[in-house]
Each structure stands twice: as C-alpha cells, then as structure tokens.
Amino acid sequence: MRKYLVKRLLQVIPTLFFVLLITFLLLKLIPGDPAMVILGPEARAEDIARFRQQLGLDKPVLVQFLLYLKRVLTGDLGKSLIYKQDVLSLILERFPTTFVLSVSALFIAVLVGIPAGILSAVKHNSFTDLLITVLALIGISIPIFWFGMVLIIVFSLKLGWLPAVGLGSLDKGIWDVVKHLILPSFALGILSMGTITRFTRSSMLEVLRQDYVRTAYAKGLRKRLIIYRHALRNALVPIITVIGLQLGNLLAGAVLTETVFALPGLGKLMVDAIMRRDFMLVQGEVLFVAVTYIFINLLVDVVYAVVNPKIRQSYERG
Amino acid sequence: MRKFILLLIVTLLAAVSLGGPNYNGEIVVGTDQNPTTMDPALYQDLASAQVMRNVFETLVAYDAEVKEIRPLLAESWEVSEDLKVWTFRLRKGVHFQKGKFQDGREVTAEDVKYSFEREIKISPMVRLYMVDKVEVVDKYTVRITLKYPFAPFLTVLTDIGAAVVPKEEVEGWGDEFTLHPVGTGPFKMVEWVKDDHMTFIRNEDYWGEKPYLKKITYKFIPNKSVLAVALMSGEVDIASDILDQDIPKVKATPNVDVVMVPGVNVYAVYMNSMRGPTTNKKVREAIFYGVDLDQIIKVLFPNGSGVRAYGPIPPGSWAYNPDIKKLALPYDPEKAKELLKEAGYENGLKLTIYTPEDPNRRKAAIIMQSMLKKIGIDLKVQSLEWGSFVAVTSKGEADMYTIGWTWYPDPEYFIFYMFHSSRKGTYGNGGGYNNPKVDELIAKGESTADQQERIKYYQEAEKLIMQDRVYMPLYHKMVVMGVNKRVKGFTVSPDMMIRLYAPGTNVWVEEK
Numbered sequence: 040m041r042k043y044l045v046k047r048l049l050q051v052i053p054t055l056f057f058v059l060l061i062t063f064l065l066l067k068l069i070p071g072d073p074a075m076v077i078l079g080p081e082a083r084a085e086d087i088a089r090f091r092q093q094l095g096l097d098k099p100v101l102v103q104f105l106l107y108l109k110r111v112l113t114g115d116l117g118k119s120l121i122y123k124q125d126v127l128s129l130i131l132e133r134f135p136t137t138f139v140l141s142v143s144a145l146f147i148a149v150l151v152g153i154p155a156g157i158l159s160a161v162k163h164n165s166f167t168d169l170l171i172t173v174l175a176l177i178g179i180s181i182p183i184f185w186f187g188m189v190l191i192i193v194f195s196l197k198l199g200w201l202p203a204v205g206l207g208s209l210d211k212g213i214w215d216v217v218k219h220l221i222l223p224s225f226a227l228g229i230l231s232m233g234t235i236t237r238f239t240r241s242s243m244l245e246v247l248r249q250d251y252v253r254t255a256y257a258k259g260l261r262k263r264l265i266i267y268r269h270a271l272r273n274a275l276v277p278i279i280t281v282i283g284l285q286l287g288n289l290l291a292g293a294v295l296t297e298t299v300f301a302l303p304g305l306g307k308l309m310v311d312a313i314m315r316r317d318f319m320l321v322q323g324e325v326l327f328v329a330v331t332y333i334f335i336n337l338l339v340d341v342v343y344a345v346v347n348p349k350i351r352q353s354y355e356r357g
Numbered sequence: 358m359r360k361f362i363l364l365l366i367v368t369l370l371a372a373v374s375l376g377g378p379n380y381n382g383e384i385v386v387g388t389d390q391n392p393t394t395m396d397p398a399l400y401q402d403l404a405s406a407q408v409m410r411n412v413f414e415t416l417v418a419y420d421a422e423v424k425e426i427r428p429l430l431a432e433s434w435e436v437s438e439d440l441k442v443w444t445f446r447l448r449k450g451v452h453f454q455k456g457k458f459q460d461g462r463e464v465t466a467e468d469v470k471y472s473f474e475r476e477i478k479i480s481p482m483v484r485l486y487m488v489d490k491v492e493v494v495d496k497y498t499v500r501i502t503l504k505y506p507f508a509p510f511l512t513v514l515t516d517i518g519a520a521v522v523p524k525e526e527v528e529g530w531g532d533e534f535t536l537h538p539v540g541t542g543p544f545k546m547v548e549w550v551k552d553d554h555m556t557f558i559r560n561e562d563y564w565g566e567k568p569y570l571k572k573i574t575y576k577f578i579p580n581k582s583v584l585a586v587a588l589m590s591g592e593v594d595i596a597s598d599i600l601d602q603d604i605p606k607v608k609a610t611p612n613v614d615v616v617m618v619p620g621v622n623v624y625a626v627y628m629n630s631m632r633g634p635t636t637n638k639k640v641r642e643a644i645f646y647g648v649d650l651d652q653i654i655k656v657l658f659p660n661g662s663g664v665r666a667y668g669p670i671p672p673g674s675w676a677y678n679p680d681i682k683k684l685a686l687p688y689d690p691e692k693a694k695e696l697l698k699e700a701g702y703e704n705g706l707k708l709t710i711y712t713p714e715d716p717n718r719r720k721a722a723i724i725m726q727s728m729l730k731k732i733g734i735d736l737k738v739q740s741l742e743w744g745s746f747v748a749v750t751s752k753g754e755a756d757m758y759t760i761g762w763t764w765y766p767d768p769e770y771f772i773f774y775m776f777h778s779s780r781k782g783t784y785g786n787g788g789g790y791n792n793p794k795v796d797e798l799i800a801k802g803e804s805t806a807d808q809q810e811r812i813k814y815y816q817e818a819e820k821l822i823m824q825d826r827v828y829m830p831l832y833h834k835m836v837v838m839g840v841n842k843r844v845k846g847f848t849v850s851p852d853m854m855i856r857l858y859a860p861g862t863n864v865w866v867e868e869k
Contacts, residue, residue, distance in 0.1 A: 069744065069745075070745040071745050071747060071748035072748065075748070075751065076743065077401065077481070078481055079401055080747065080762075080774075080783065081482070081764065081774060082482045082783075083483075084782070084783075086482045086483060089481075090481050118532075121393045121401070122393045122394060122535075122551075123394050123396065124394075124532070124535065125532075129551070132551055188580075188582065188583065191583060192586065196586050199590065202592065203583060203587050204576065204587055205553055205554065298580060299580055301552075301553070301576070301577060301579060301580070302552075303551050303552030303553040303577075307579070308552070314743060315744075316744050
C-alpha cells in the first residue's frame, strides 16, 4: 500500500508541471493586452508601457515561463494584478467558502441521491421508479443559474424564510452561516443529486441481478440485510467514483452558484480574474485547484481500498 | 386636565422620536461591483474609489450632485496666472484616524507632499502625471507646480488617488496597507470579507460635522436582478444599479423608491477614420440618415432609464450644450440610399460593428443592423468580451464600434480622450479621428483659466466633431438607484458614486 501511495505522489510532479505550462500558454493566447485591460481605457501610453515592463511582459515567452516556474518552486505564487495582494493568501481566504459550499452540496446530493437510487432499484419498473428517474433527469437538466434565482425569489422574497445572498457571519452564530448556505447548496447540489440517484440505481440493479444475491434470497436472509450489507457494499465502488468526480464538477459549478448567491468563493475569483486578465491570479488558482483535485482523487482511491479488500490487494501487487 | 397634559407629553415625545435625524443609524448598501483595494495610490475601479471615500479625503471634493468643487482638507487656494502654480492652504486641526503606527496626529503640508509623491511613484495609472514638484511652504501651506498649464487640475485633485495618507501607516503596514486603511475621513473600516461585505463605523474624532450614520455595511451582489430582490426584501437599503426591466417591479414595492438622475456618460457609435468605407464622408452621413435613433431609445429603455444623446458632452457636465440637438440629422432612409449611390455603393456595402457584452449596446447594434439593411448596408454585429473588445477597437481594426465613456464632468475628460489625435491607438479614439482644429481648441481649453471661456472652446470642438459625422451619439444612461424610504438626505450622484457623506451631504436613516 505504501509503495502504491509513493508511486502516486511521484506522478503528481509531471502532472502539475504540465498544468502550469498549459495554463500559462493558454493565457498568453487570449486576445488583448493585460496591461490595457487592467489599467482601463483612460490609461496613458506611458503607464501601459511601464506596467508591461514591471510584469516582465516585454521578455520572450519561454523566459517568462521559466521565471514564473522558479518562483512557484519557492512557494511564491506572486501578487494579484487587480487586488495587489499575495495570490496564495487571496486563494486561502476564499477556499473555505467554495469548499464548504461544495461539500454541503455533495452532502445533500448524497443524502437524497443514494436512498433514492436504492429505492428506485429495489422497486424496479414500478411507478416509484419512474417518478424518481424523471425527477433525477430534471435535476440533471436544470440550469443552476435559473434554479438559483427561482429559489431566491420563492424562499427569500416571497416567503422570507431564508436570506437571499451572502455568507452570513460566524459572529452571529453557526446557524446564521448555515441559513445562508441552504439555498446555494441545494441549487448547486441538484445536478449531483440527479447523477448520483441514477448511478446508484443502475449500479444497484447490476448487483441485485448477480447470482450471489439470488442465493442470499434463497437462503432466506432478510431483504434489508441483503440490500444494505451485500448488494450496496459491492455497488458502492462505482458510486464512490461518481461521488469523487462530482466533487470536481461541484468546484466548477460553484462559479455560477457563487455569482448568483454572491458568495466569496474561488470560482467567482477565477472568473473575475480571467475577465480582467489577472494572469498571476489565474495561474495560481489553477495550480491550487489542480493540487486539490489530485489530492481528492488520491483520497477516493484510498477509500476504495478500505471499502473493498480486492482492490487493496491489487494496489499492493503493483 | 391631567389627561390633557399626558396627551401633550406623549405627543411631544412622539414628535421628538419620529422627527429628525438621529445618530444611531445603520445602513446597508448593495453594490454589484466589489472593491479590489483600499489603497488610494493603487486603485483602478469605481467600486474601490467609492468605499475609499469613507476613510480617505482629498484637498477638494465634489458635492453629491457633482456640480461644484468644494474645499475639503484644503481651506483655500490660489492659482498663478499661467495656470502652472497651485498653492493650497490646509485646514487646521484635521487629524488622521488612530492607527497602529500613529496615534491620530495632525495633518500637515508634509503629508500632502508625501501622498502626492507616492501616487506619482507607485501608481500603475498615475493621476497626477501633470505635476512637476510639490513643495512645503509652511506647516499648513503646500505649493504644487505643474509641468504645463492645466486648467482642469482641481478636478484631478478630487480623484481619490490624490487622497492624503499617513506615512507611518503606509510604511508600517507595507503591502498590507490596503487591508488596514487609515485616513482622515468620517468613517473607519473595521471589516472586509473579500467579495462578500465591507463594514465601516463612524470616526468619533472626525474633524468635520459629525456623521449621522453609526455603521455602514457594503454588500457585494454581482447579479443586478438579485440585487433588486435584496432591495425589495429589505436586505439592502440602497441598490447601486437597477436594470431597466426591473424598474417596474421595484417601483411597485411599497417601501422602496427608484431614483433616476442623468448620468455623466455617453454611448455612441464611433466610425473608423483611418481605413475602410467609413473614411468616405458620404457613407458616414448615409449611416446617420439611415438609423432611427429615437426608435432605438424606445426599444432599449421602455422604462426611461436612458435618454437620446446628441453630442459627446453629457447633460450632467457643466459644459453641456443643449443646442447641440440642432446639428442632429433626421431619419431619412431615402436620402441615405441616395448618398450611398453617390459614394459608389449602389449595390450594397458590408460593414462590421463591434460591441462589448453590454446588453444595451448589443441590442442597439442589432436594431441598427435591421435598419441599415433597408438602405442596402449589410451590417455584421460582433460582440466580444471586454478584453478582446478593447484589443480590437483600440488597434483600429473595427469599421465601427459602440463606445461608452464616463468620467469627470469637466469636458476635457470627454473631448480630449475621445477626439484628440494623440489618443489614436487607445480605446477612446480607436478609429484614429484626427482634426487639427479640434486639437487646437482642446489645447486652448486646457490652458485657459476662465471657466466660461473654456466652455466655449469645448462646445466649439463638439460642433466640429458632430459636423464631421464620424461619431454618432446614441444615448446617455441615467443613473438608476433603488433607495429604501428609511434613507434620508441621500442624493444620487451622476457619476454613479454612492456618497453617504460629502460636502453638503450627511445621510441618516430612520431607525428600524
């Protein structure tokens, strides 16, 4: 197991190198002079030239990249061009929001999705199954932007139950923050909820068809025991894969949710940075998200090993 | 008798408590743009400038109507005849807010010198670029010498980039000064959760009239429709902008008002003077005759949040010329077709117009497209995201583009930046407009002291520009804000800045 982990960690290095390189080059390809966009239309030619020089934009592209790489290796992600603040500290300020939002969304998605999927599989081809399948499809198809705004109009404006925007404040107690997160987590999680429901359903159906399940029934075991102890355990592996992938999607979908609900997260920071050509911030954020994503994937793989001994063995073998 | 006295007392108490301003108010302002920095020398955007005005002050400042420049940190000033030497006498007894590195000491001429020299040295976009040197004459007198005569200098000094900052705090905090701003202003910043909210409390040691507001919170809500919802539900007391389509909804809400004020802005179609069919004056005139501008305004702004523009100087500027309307060409598609024939484009003409993602400008371009089709012009509409839009248009690659411009009410900031030949290659004059007579008039406007004379020069320039038929004004956007009825004493400013405290303004709120 240890050998496996070490191998995985070493693979991270070339991956991150290419992430950095590709991001760097892509940003260079975007039309428009960053200095012009950042300084605004009223800037004089001298200001723009000076700014470009300060950022090293007058040097050859390869040199710029190598200089940047050198900085990153010392842990310095540079300063944001619009916020004038250290990139890493900006990211760390915003990361908790996106993380909490994504995890809450995932939590809601799993809480509803897995039982719904199981129910649907067990009551295969019944009206319940049809209803759940259709609802899941709706969940997957709904645009987050629109759904978020509908939730705000209904629950905040019309009913006044929940606040419309913002994070709330921990000073007012943990419930204030939770209150602010309910609507955005639901809006963000609806897509994952649908996906997890469908996936759980098909995975369970697959497993329930297996011989060993029929044997268990024949042996006279209680239905609930069969479903949760035997079937679900085996169905879990692909479900965990999907959940892990969903976390990646959530981090991305968080952008739209963060914009609608005015949450100070990473997604919104990234979009603003790209629009305003703050390439230092974009590069730093992409690197950060890549590292997070890789780490989550690794974690998911470890969870597999814990859940399923056969997988643990295959890791140990090679 | 006793009942009567009791009634009288109760009435008096009621009158006192319901009546006038109180010093306990807390207000929440919702804005769709969030500030990026609290350091006056480093800012680029309106959102930052707006909140910095709570903490920092300049030598002089506009009132809330952005009409008059009033003394603020400077009590009085003198200008030399040649408009190059400006001497300011500072108000005595103004103190910095208490900070980590100084205890609330008095502001002196040294601080002005330090602040200005710092701006010139480190600002990515130097606002004081016309300044040659700053000298301390005595403790409360500072003399600024400019590199050349520049009449609009006072306007430049109202920019928050020219605010007075305390050296100890700036150097003590270094890069973190932006997170711990300390100035001379009526409020202190106590909390900034990036992209979420910013909180200010009253500076109890403020030198001027005591601010009524005890606490100000700015909430950053990027989506304007959601911002409108927050206003209607009472979550914010002021909304910085309301989309035209949301106006009826907000108007219908009982506890809020929609306030519209003419803005200091202008949106137009700017044609290319350097290359392409638009270099032919007949083609340009044909376009003017071929577009029904009144119709465009009706479609874009059914709720009145925009008005037709006739020239580059907006009504919000003190140099506005109402007679510029007379130079407008009527909608005459037959005449347009004739002109195109004379120009040799009888069989049609292909042109491209570039717009940013701004929905108003896109719509205007699309309406123009259908109107110009009728006279034989095939207009392609290209909408680009901001950075790309600026790149294409400033390089002069567009036949036409929809330009939006807003700045100080001084006409220099409209006419120079969009029509001076030296601005070719920038977004303001992407089409390379070059009229030596206009350049001359601008130079005269910059170097004349008398405001009335300056107005004449800029208005003359505006006439020439309109007669060249290269710049087709579309509309001026009104500044539209949503204000809760409990907010009193608030005037909406034509430059879109939300001023809760300014010369002549001290906002208060009814207690909830």
